[in-house]
Amino acid sequence: xxxxxNISVTFNEGTxxxxxALNGIELEMAAGDFVTVIGSNGAGKSTLMNVVSGNILPDAxxxxxxxxxxxxxxxxxxxxxxxxxxQDPMAGTAPSMTxxxxxxMAYSRDKxxxxxxxxxxxxxxxxxxxxxxxxxxxxxxxxxxxxxLSGGExxxxxxxxxxxxxxxxxxxxxxxxALDPSRAxxxxxxxxxxxxxxxxxxxxxxxxxxxxxxxxxxxxMMDKGQIIFEANGEEKERLTVKDLLQEFQxxxxxxxxxxxxxxx
Amino acid sequence: xxxxxFGAVESGVIYAIMALGVYLTFRVLxxxxxxxxxxxxxxxxxxxxxxxxxxxxxLATLFALLAxxxxxxxxxxxxxxxxxxxxxxxxxMMTALYSINLRILGQPTLSMLHETxxxxxxxxxxxxxxxxxxxxxxxxxxxxxxxxxxxxxxxVMAVVTVIIKLVTDFYLKTEVGLALRAIGxxxxxxxxxxxxTDNLTIVGVGLSNGLVALSGALIGQLGGFADVNMxxxxxxxxxxxxxxxxxxxxxxxIARATLAVIGGAIIYRIIVTLALxxxxxxxxxxxxxxxxxxxxxxxxxxxHQVQREKKRRIQKxxxxxxxxxx
Ligand SMILES: Nc1ncnc2c1ncn2[C@@H]1O[C@H](COP(=O)(O)OP(=O)(O)OP(=O)(O)O)[C@@H](O)[C@H]1O
Ligand SMILES: [Mg+2]
Numbered sequence: 350x351x352x353x354x355n356i357s358v359t360f361n362e363g364t365x366x367x368x369x370a371l372n373g374i375e376l377e378m379a380a381g382d383f384v385t386v387i388g389s390n391g392a393g394k395s396t397l398m399n400v401v402s403g404n405i406l407p408d409a410x411x412x413x414x415x416x417x418x419x420x421x422x423x424x425x426x427x428x429x430x431x432x433x434x435x436q437d438p439m440a441g442t443a444p445s446m447t448x449x450x451x452x453x454m455a456y457s458r459d460k461x462x463x464x465x466x467x468x469x470x471x472x473x474x475x476x477x478x479x480x481x482x483x484x485x486x487x488x489x490x491x492x493x494x495x496x497x498l499s500g501g502e503x504x505x506x507x508x509x510x511x512x513x514x515x516x517x518x519x520x521x522x523x524x525x526x527a528l529d530p531s532r533a534x535x536x537x538x539x540x541x542x543x544x545x546x547x548x549x550x551x552x553x554x555x556x557x558x559x560x561x562x563x564x565x566x567x568x569x570m571m572d573k574g575q576i577i578f579e580a581n582g583e584e585k586e587r588l589t590v591k592d593l594l595q596e597f598q599x600x601x602x603x604x605x606x607x608x609x610x611x612x613x
Numbered sequence: 614x615x616x617x618x619f620g621a622v623e624s625g626v627i628y629a630i631m632a633l634g635v636y637l638t639f640r641v642l643x644x645x646x647x648x649x650x651x652x653x654x655x656x657x658x659x660x661x662x663x664x665x666x667x668x669x670x671x672l673a674t675l676f677a678l679l680a681x682x683x684x685x686x687x688x689x690x691x692x693x694x695x696x697x698x699x700x701x702x703x704x705x706m707m708t709a710l711y712s713i714n715l716r717i718l719g720q721p722t723l724s725m726l727h728e729t730x731x732x733x734x735x736x737x738x739x740x741x742x743x744x745x746x747x748x749x750x751x752x753x754x755x756x757x758x759x760x761x762x763x764x765x766x767x768x769v770m771a772v773v774t775v776i777i778k779l780v781t782d783f784y785l786k787t788e789v790g791l792a793l794r795a796i797g798x799x800x801x802x803x804x805x806x807x808x809x810t811d812n813l814t815i816v817g818v819g820l821s822n823g824l825v826a827l828s829g830a831l832i833g834q835l836g837g838f839a840d841v842n843m844x845x846x847x848x849x850x851x852x853x854x855x856x857x858x859x860x861x862x863x864x865x866x867i868a869r870a871t872l873a874v875i876g877g878a879i880i881y882r883i884i885v886t887l888a889l890x891x892x893x894x895x896x897x898x899x900x901x902x903x904x905x906x907x908x909x910x911x912x913x914x915x916x917h918q919v920q921r922e923k924k925r926r927i928q929k930x931x932x933x934x935x936x937x938x939x
Pocket of ligand 2: 394395522
């Protein structure tokens, strides 16, 4: 479904600030694969997501989705078949618009936007059914402004908006990191449920190693712009947080720098 | 007094179309578009030139709308594709339009006094209905001696403005319109939902200036001339209308907000009319007053908020046992 080959990204090339953020990344994901991505700060995880989403044009390499080369396709076109949830709960929804209007905008993702009412009776019923799956009571607040929702509720809505049109690829970049533990737990379980039920091909960045182990069928560890470790299927099932830390130390010969990861 | 109030409402209803345009950019797109000062005159100029050259007034007015739309699109292009700062792209376009407007007019002022304008046509059609007599005799009962010469303009323009409002309301609720509103609310999100924000912005700024130019064309025909300087400060007037309307009538829904903008435009004209009756004020002072209204409307809520927060803190400190140095 997603083929990322030999991707390199350098920021500020030729200046003192030159930074090689990605260095020859190779990643192949079959339809329905759920890959969790871990790695220290600055490892290049977000940059990889931005390359897949079309936010950043890589210096080299291809991005192939469903057999189609999309590396030159601008972000807004690519997002017809890529769903995305950001770390910031405020980023994925429009605060001064209502829940139903936000959902209507997401519903138009893979269709041509026309001069017809975005929110119709039929769509409202559909939105209500989708919202019920969140179990947050949002189905009774269709015409409430999204700005009134809590961060967790907004992130749950963002997740729904990113997934309910069944995009080819789902990108999650630390989408639970800005929430308190109980809400993060809620979003994590919703993510697990949505991805399982719709069989979405998913790439999820997290700093929480336990979360990276609990979710998905594959795991990759990134450092300094490279994928330094990979575990699939049963091999991943058997992994523990301790294994991951040891693995990192063995490959890089240094301590995993991120305290958050250890505590998580 | 009644006559001048009548005139204020009459022109207010026409200026409301301009205010709706300003609402589209400032509020919906969150794009502070200063093209308005130029495109308002472009509208008046294109209409005047067309009419003087024998184009039917209704067509001339539509030309004006189109010209404003194009001007707005160019501002939008400058900002989105040219990556020019929003304020600057409007200022550049406004400046360029000044010269263009002068070219269109061929002289600083073009008179339409001896031409058939849309309102003269309307008047001759209207007089057959006898509505004026009926309404004026009704008013005569109240002992008003000086009565409006025609109700045609007010009535028809009110209908036109309301139709434009309803179309705007509809547009902003369509799939395209939702995406347009999201640009002003959360641009990054709507891009991640596969909307071409550049094109939407260009069209949005275009539509806004189309309305502004339409308003300019109608104001020009109402006054019987187009003048290259008639747009100076128009953007501030538009803003004042939007802000006054929002403050008085609320913004709970789109339909409410657009109605508020129309109300704001009319009230603004009434304020101007009243201010001009004050002895020590001159016509030239109006721009200052308008700017003052906008400044107060922008600053007052913030100051109020800060004050309230401060008061709350002081109260809380007192509750917690007071300051030891007090
Ligand atoms: N727009 C940019 N301009 C310059 N440098 C950048 C830019 N974006 C990212 N970088 C640099 O590229 C490197 C990789 O950044 P990236 O955001 O991908 O890391 P990350 O793995 O997501 O880290 P984190 O865990 O902190 O989110 C970092 O060193 C970062 O400073
Ligand atoms: Mg990151």
